[in-house]
Amino acid sequence: MATETTLIDTTAHAAETPETAQPYAELGLADDEYQRIREILGRRPTEAELAMYSVMWSEHCSYKSSKRHLGYFGDTTTPEMREKMLAGIGENAGVVDVGDGWAVTFKVESHNHPSYVEPYQGAATGVGGIVRDILAMGARPLAVADPLRFGPADAEDTRRVLPGVVAGVAGYGNCLGLPNVGGEVVFDKTYAGNPLVNAMCVGAMRAEDLHLAHASGAGNKIILFGARTGLDGIGGVSVLASATFDGDESAGGRKKLPSVQVGDPFTEKVLIECCLELFAKDVVVGIQDLGGAGLSCATSELAAAGDGGMYVDLDRVPLRAEGMTAAEILSSESQERMCAVVAPSDVDAFMEICRKWDVIATEIGEVTDGDNLVISWHGETVVDVPPRTVAHQGPVYDRPYARPASQDAIQSATPDSLTRPSTPDELRETLLRLVSSPDLASREWVTQQYDRYVRGNTVLAQPADSGMIRVDESSSRGVSVSTDCNSRYVYLDPYRGAQLALAEAYRNVAAGGAQPLAVTNCLNFGSPEDPGVMWQFERAVHGLADGCAELGVPVTGGNVSFYNQTGDTAILPTPVVGVLGVIDDVRRRIPTGIGNEPGETLLLLGDTRDEFGGSVWAHVVHGHLGGTPPEVDLERERLLAEILVAGSRDGMISAAHDLSDGGLAQAVVEMALVGQCGARLLLDPDADPFVQLFSESAGRVLVAVPRTEELRFTEMCSARGVPWRKCGVADEQSNQLEIQDVATFGLDELREAWEGTLPKLFA
Amino acid sequence: MTARIGVITFPGTLDDGDAARAVRHSGAEAVSLWHADADLHGVDAVVVPGGFSYGDYLRCGAIARFAPAMTSVIDAAGKGMPVLGICNGFQILCEAGLLPGALVRNDKLHFVCRDQWLRVENTTTSWSTRYDSGAEVLIPLKSGEGGYMADKPTLDRLEGDGRVVFRYVGENPNGSRGDIAGIASESGRIVGLMPHPEHAIDALTGPSDDGLGMFYSALDALGAVAA
Numbered sequence: 008m009a010t011e012t013t014l015i016d017t018t019a020h021a022a023e024t025p026e027t028a029q030p031y032a033e034l035g036l037a038d039d040e041y042q043r044i045r046e047i048l049g050r051r052p053t054e055a056e057l058a059m060y061s062v063m064w065s066e067h068c069s070y071k072s073s074k075r076h077l078g079y080f081g082d083t084t085t086p087e088m089r090e091k092m093l094a095g096i097g098e099n100a101g102v103v104d105v106g107d108g109w110a111v112t113f114k115v116e117s118h119n120h121p122s123y124v125e126p127y128q129g130a131a132t133g134v135g136g137i138v139r140d141i142l143a144m145g146a147r148p149l150a151v152a153d154p155l156r157f158g159p160a161d162a163e164d165t166r167r168v169l170p171g172v173v174a175g176v177a178g179y180g181n182c183l184g185l186p187n188v189g190g191e192v193v194f195d196k197t198y199a200g201n202p203l204v205n206a207m208c209v210g211a212m213r214a215e216d217l218h219l220a221h222a223s224g225a226g227n228k229i230i231l232f233g234a235r236t237g238l239d240g241i242g243g244v245s246v247l248a249s250a251t252f253d254g255d256e257s258a259g260g261r262k263k264l265p266s267v268q269v270g271d272p273f274t275e276k277v278l279i280e281c282c283l284e285l286f287a288k289d290v291v292v293g294i295q296d297l298g299g300a301g302l303s304c305a306t307s308e309l310a311a312a313g314d315g316g317m318y319v320d321l322d323r324v325p326l327r328a329e330g331m332t333a334a335e336i337l338s339s340e341s342q343e344r345m346c347a348v349v350a351p352s353d354v355d356a357f358m359e360i361c362r363k364w365d366v367i368a369t370e371i372g373e374v375t376d377g378d379n380l381v382i383s384w385h386g387e388t389v390v391d392v393p394p395r396t397v398a399h400q401g402p403v404y405d406r407p408y409a410r411p412a413s414q415d416a417i418q419s420a421t422p423d424s425l426t427r428p429s430t431p432d433e434l435r436e437t438l439l440r441l442v443s444s445p446d447l448a449s450r451e452w453v454t455q456q457y458d459r460y461v462r463g464n465t466v467l468a469q470p471a472d473s474g475m476i477r478v479d480e481s482s483s484r485g486v487s488v489s490t491d492c493n494s495r496y497v498y499l500d501p502y503r504g505a506q507l508a509l510a511e512a513y514r515n516v517a518a519g520g521a522q523p524l525a526v527t528n529c530l531n532f533g534s535p536e537d538p539g540v541m542w543q544f545e546r547a548v549h550g551l552a553d554g555c556a557e558l559g560v561p562v563t564g565g566n567v568s569f570y571n572q573t574g575d576t577a578i579l580p581t582p583v584v585g586v587l588g589v590i591d592d593v594r595r596r597i598p599t600g601i602g603n604e605p606g607e608t609l610l611l612l613g614d615t616r617d618e619f620g621g622s623v624w625a626h627v628v629h630g631h632l633g634g635t636p637p638e639v640d641l642e643r644e645r646l647l648a649e650i651l652v653a654g655s656r657d658g659m660i661s662a663a664h665d666l667s668d669g670g671l672a673q674a675v676v677e678m679a680l681v682g683q684c685g686a687r688l689l690l691d692p693d694a695d696p697f698v699q700l701f702s703e704s705a706g707r708v709l710v711a712v713p714r715t716e717e718l719r720f721t722e723m724c725s726a727r728g729v730p731w732r733k734c735g736v737a738d739e740q741s742n743q744l745e746i747q748d749v750a751t752f753g754l755d756e757l758r759e760a761w762e763g764t765l766p767k768l769f770a
Numbered sequence: 771m772t773a774r775i776g777v778i779t780f781p782g783t784l785d786d787g788d789a790a791r792a793v794r795h796s797g798a799e800a801v802s803l804w805h806a807d808a809d810l811h812g813v814d815a816v817v818v819p820g821g822f823s824y825g826d827y828l829r830c831g832a833i834a835r836f837a838p839a840m841t842s843v844i845d846a847a848g849k850g851m852p853v854l855g856i857c858n859g860f861q862i863l864c865e866a867g868l869l870p871g872a873l874v875r876n877d878k879l880h881f882v883c884r885d886q887w888l889r890v891e892n893t894t895t896s897w898s899t900r901y902d903s904g905a906e907v908l909i910p911l912k913s914g915e916g917g918y919m920a921d922k923p924t925l926d927r928l929e930g931d932g933r934v935v936f937r938y939v940g941e942n943p944n945g946s947r948g949d950i951a952g953i954a955s956e957s958g959r960i961v962g963l964m965p966h967p968e969h970a971i972d973a974l975t976g977p978s979d980d981g982l983g984m985f986y987s988a989l990d991a992l993g994a995v996a997a
Contacts (some may be wrong), residue, residue: 042775177881181912182822184784273782273825274857365781458912460969462847463788477975594974770878 016335017387024163025051029132034061040402043387047396050480055382055389058334059397062300063307066569069401073567074117075547080562082551089559091524092297093217099143099296101563102217105527105589109478110214111486112144114155115207115424115585115659117568118445121268122204126171131179131270133206135342138183139296140542142279143345145217145286146210149464151180153206154490154529155453159478160445160768165194168202170769176206177456182314183271183279188458188474191490191583193446198404200573205529205566206584209488211478213667221293223350225376229306229319230354232361232368233344235276235327236302236377240268240340242758243656251434255486276345281364282345288360288758290353297344303337303397306372307345307380307502310394313348315395316377321384340600348374394694408541420633422619427697434696435750437628438672439760441701444627447669448764449680466593470681472515472665477593481526485593489515489586493668494579495621496636501543504621505550505582506639510705511556511667512586517648518663520655521588526555528565528584535569543580553581557641560586595655597663600682604661604713609735610674611671611688612647612724613707615699622703643706651708676744677733685741685754689734696749711737773798773992776813778843778859780805780834784855785856785968788832790969793817796985808838814844814992815852815896818859818910820966830873830915831861838873840866852896853960857913860952860962869953870928871920871963876913877945879898885967886911887939888951889919892932896957900983906939910966911951916964918946918953928953936963937975959991 008051014020021027029051031041036057044052044060052060068074081095089095093110094102100114134151141148153176158165169192180187187449191208222229230450286289293313294307302324310317332341349357349681354370361368375381380397382390428437441447450469459468466485467475475487491511497504513523533540553564571578590596600611601607619625620634654660664683671688679686690699712720717733724731773791777800779786801813805823810816823834834840842864847853848950855863863869876882885908890901901907918927925947928934936952944964952963967981 174880181881181914182782182784271825273827274824276784276822277781455884458881458883459968460883460910460912461784461788461793463971463975465975476819728833749790 013539015387015389017389018391019055021053021543026453027051029057031057031061035065036061040064043402048392050733053389055333055337055390058338058600059303059307059390062303062338063397064401068300068304070406070567071402072406072513072569073324073544074403074546075405076702079548079552084561085556088559092561092563093214094645095561095563096142096335098564099140100529101525103146103563103587104214105484105486107479107482107484108214109211109484110142110211110217111478111587112146112209113207113209113488113527114564114583115139115205115490115527115583116566117529117531118206119202119531119568119571120205122172123168123186123200123202126168127175127178127270128170130175130204132342133204133274134176134179134269135270135272136208138185138267138299139298139345141208141210143294143296144210146212147283148208148279149383149478150186150188150474151206151208152187152474152488152490154191154579156176156193156195156198158194158202159196160194162199164199166769172202172204173453173456176453177322179270179272181458181560184461186459186461186468188459188468189489190451192450195494195579197576198576201571201578203531203571204579207488207490207585210386211474212597222317222351222374223311224292225315225374226351227292227374228345228349228351228370229317230349230355230357230368231324231344231371232347232366234271234274234341235325235367236336236339236344237327238339238492241335241338242656246620249364257526265694267430268340269344270342275362277366278343278345280365281361284360285357288356290349290357291347292350293348295346297346299340300706301337301339301341303344306716307394308347309346310380313374316375316379316381318371319372319374319382321382323369323375325367325369327768328527376765381733383502406535406541407538408545409538410542412537415620417633418635422622422625422634425625425631428650429697434700438700440596440767441623441627441669442673442676442757443760443764445621445764445768446627447673449762450765451762452765452769453560454645466596467519470677471599472518473521473617475519475521475590475596475687483594487516487519487521487590490583492581492583493514493621494581495626496633497547497580497582497637499621499634501580503548504636505547506554507552507705508582508584508642509551509554509638510639510641511665512584514647514665514708516586516588517651518597518665520595520652521590522652523560523588523648525587526560526562526563526584527583529568530565531568531571531578531581533572535578541578547580547582549582550666554641558645560643595658597655597660599653599678599688600684601662601711602682602684602739603677605739606714607661607711607737608714608717608733609688609737610712611719611732611734612650612710612729613643613700614704614730615707616700616704618702618704622701624701637703637705641704646727647706648707650724650727650729651722653722659712661713664709666707666709668703670701670703671709676761679754680742680758680761684737685743687738688734688746690733690749703704771927773815773989774801775799775803775988776803776810776816778803778805778816778818778839780823780837782824783819783821785819785966788968789817789819789856790956792971792985794988795971796982798989805834805837805839808842810842810846814987818855818968819968820857820859823858823862831858831865833867834862834977844868847960850957850959851932852991854894854897854984854988855962856966856968857964860964863962868960869916869955870906870924873964874917874919875913875915875919879961881914882943883910883912884943886943888936888965889939891937892954894962895954897984897987898935899990900987907912908970908978909967909981910969910976911926911965913964914997916944916946918950920947935961936965947990
């Protein structure tokens with residue numbers, strides 16, 4: 008990066024020395040990208056400008072490989088879908104009107120590569136970053152959730168990465184005082200060397216308090232507040248998140264801190280409270296968090312979204328390292344920093360609030376009536392650029408994409424020829440093997456390291472299908488979230504797999520009793536330079552967008568993470584889908600465990616087909632991945648959600664659990680164990696017990712209804728055209744799960760199988 | 771008369787809102803106290819809530835103990851004002867010398883969040899009279915440094931004087947000596963515990979409403995009328 012010279016590379020100097028060789032390639036810029044910068048500026052960029060462009064034009068910040076396809080989300084969003092959207096793609100996070108004047112904002116972001124290099128800090132700062140994104144919308148962060156993916160559970164490196172990531176999520180999130188209400192833990196060999204650490208945050212505000220990031224009004228002051236700026240994370244965006252894990256020894260020979268940033272959750276907690284007080288006192292015109300690309304990103308995005316230029320004096324930035332160059336200050340990714348635009352008359356009040364919270368706040372510049380973002384250092388101009396060219400006009404690639412020739416072979420290798428269990432003993436053994444597999448075993452070893460209680464509004468949390476948070480204590484209005492993706496399905500058929508991820512998250516939200524309302528995503532894929540990966544990406548985007556249009560739920564934002572691969576082997580394509588739902592009265596939530604009412608009837612809603620492509624059974628028992636994933640019927644999913652929401656509102660359902668990985672067997676085991684209640688399951692004598700127990704057909708939910716509500720509920724299902732089958736009863740007097748004519752299990756036996764696995768691997 | 775119970779907020783306090791909500795649920799008035807303000811605003815009792823005061827980067831509660839508000843609490847406690855320390859608040863009361871012993875890192879080294887059964891061992895303190903002796907209550911425990919430690923003479927004295935107020939039932943979650951979850955001062959006016967009664971005031975958001983008993987007990991101790 009910047010060489011240590013006594014001469015400051017000013018814009019004037021750059022204009023005089025066009026031939027100076029610049030390390031643009033090391034910074035991740037292609038030849039034509041560098042040439043474009045020279046064309047934009049009419050001269051070579053200064054060191055500081057080159058640092059800004061290189062981080063802002065990196066894949067991570069500019070979405071240069073994905074932008075072309077992401078436009079499809081907007082193309083498929085109808086005016087009706089837009090109705091409840093207060094802010095969408097392009098803002099820090101999407102914002103949705105959830106009624107009663109409340110607006111809710113939510114987003115998922117990846118922090119994959121840093122978490123492989125340094126699991127604890129990578130995961131911790133992932134949480135910190137997403138929380139600041141939510142804060143930058145003017146919302147109070149309410150809860151977090153973390154979809155995580157690792158290599159095989161018994162792999163040596165997973166023992167390094169998983170405990171570190173979980174401790175990092177816990178260490179940062181718990182100290183921030185945000186309940187962790189959900190997420191995922193998934194194991195697959197393609198994630199070895201490429202763990203996925205996605206972080207979700209949900210926040211709420213009064214609709215009129217929405218703060219969008221922009222710098223308007225000449226004369227308004229730019230205030231940087233929060234932590235000091237140091238050498239940490241420099242180059243993290245352009246180097247780490249773009250292509251390689253190569254070291255971070257600077258070109259100039261100066262030793263820098265590791266590229267992975269170090270988090271300080273205490274500073275962030277104080278920053279949250281400070282920001283909320285600043286919002287409440289209405290002393291902020293615009294606000295932006297500092298995340299990837301640090302000040303480069305914050306200043307250029309604020310200026311690009313405003314109506315004028317901006318002047319920033321880097322000498323005023325509070326530093327915690329000596330001898331930093333302008334380029335280093337601009338690209339530092341020191342955590343826990345925010346940038347605000349403040350009217351001159353409010354600066355004193357702003358500073359007073361920051362003093363109360365012991366938050367360092369410094370006026371570093373102002374909005375100007377010029378066109379450019381101008382940055383000075385030691386009294387000389389080191390940056391003078393049109394801000395939009397940095398923030399929004401980065402390169403856009405039309406990467407080639409093509410269905411890989413191998414896809415046909417993958418799909419024709421169906422699981423039909425795999426040996427299936429048939430005798431009662433074999434079925435019994437299969438159930439226990441699946442329940443105790445790392446794929447399906449209880450996640451309690453992970454989730455009990457997370458505080459799910461703080462703030463006292465958590466209504467549902469893991470192991471429930473969705474996390475549910477009360478937003479308004481007086482009205483009991485609440486929201487719920489679920490994130491899902493079965494990447495084996497996506498691998499077999501990216502279009503349908505993405506729709507299945509959407510269907511599952513949508514169904515999980517409805518299973519708690521909430522009406523699904525909006526969608527976010529975190530699209531984790533391999534290298535975009537591989538046409539096969541780009542095809543997976545293009546298909547997944549289309550599948551998700553078309554699915555959202557069919558369900559009438561808008562995509563409000565998202566995140567893309569490419570280059571998740573080792574050598575030529577990419578991860579399974581993993582478009583994590585997050586669905587947000589709203590519930591009028593959280594007291595009507597539907598829990599997961601049975602036994603809440605005396606004598607419940609178990610009803611299976613939906614159709615069960617012989618569908619084992621990408622299933623847990625094929626994966627765990629046969630190490631097989633081939634064929635096609637289950638069919639998806641989004642109209643059915645919509646009807647199911649209607650029934651669940653109506654059933655919750657009218658008190659007809661006392662427990663519900665979505666059927667997904669592991670099918671009916673896994674769902675009934677979890678409902679019994681969570682509810683600490685025995686049950687009897689009656690299979691259809693005319694159908695194959697193996698298919699009934701383990702098929703992963705989508706569009707199904709197992710519900711428990713009080714006996715008194717059974718008739719009313721089943722009549723509603725019939726009237727709405729959703730098939731149902733009475734498949735058993737809960738028995739609170741029993742400590743057994745009996746699957747009639749197949750096997751009987753003690754709940755203790757099941758609990759040991761389900762809960763014993765992760766502690767044995769990781770404790 | 772409605773009792774007024776103060777809840778202190780330090781930088782990094784997390785469960786102050788929950789503690790205030792629990793106070794209100796019990797029928798008392800919750801009064802916010804700011805760490806930098808030595809004025810206790812005439813409250814009748816104080817709750818020192820959970821969190822990570824000042825980030826707890828040094829030793830849990832080590833810095834918070836010196837806050838102006840805590841100096842006033844130490845003074846008022848000496849005159850008999852009931853004080854409840856929850857989790858980080860318990861750690862702060864130990865650091866402040868209001869309760870003996872210390873809390874150390876969990877023996878399994880992980881943060882633990884779980885619904886924990888506790889047995890009520892002493893029903894005579896200002897914060898436990900509403901419970902039946904030997905009753906088992908279900909209260910969330912969520913901490914990384916919850917192992918109660920003290921030297922043997924101190925532990926013997928606490929046990930001998932019946933100052934162990936709450937004890938973990940079943941598997942010890944954090945390596946606490948004697949399965950101790952909470953203890954009282956000699957006077958019984960000051961109680962500290964690691965589990966979070968403020969998260970167990972409503973079966974909607976917690977595992978039970980067993981935690982409310984502590985707040986009702988304090989109102990009884992103050993001679994106020996509970997709603």
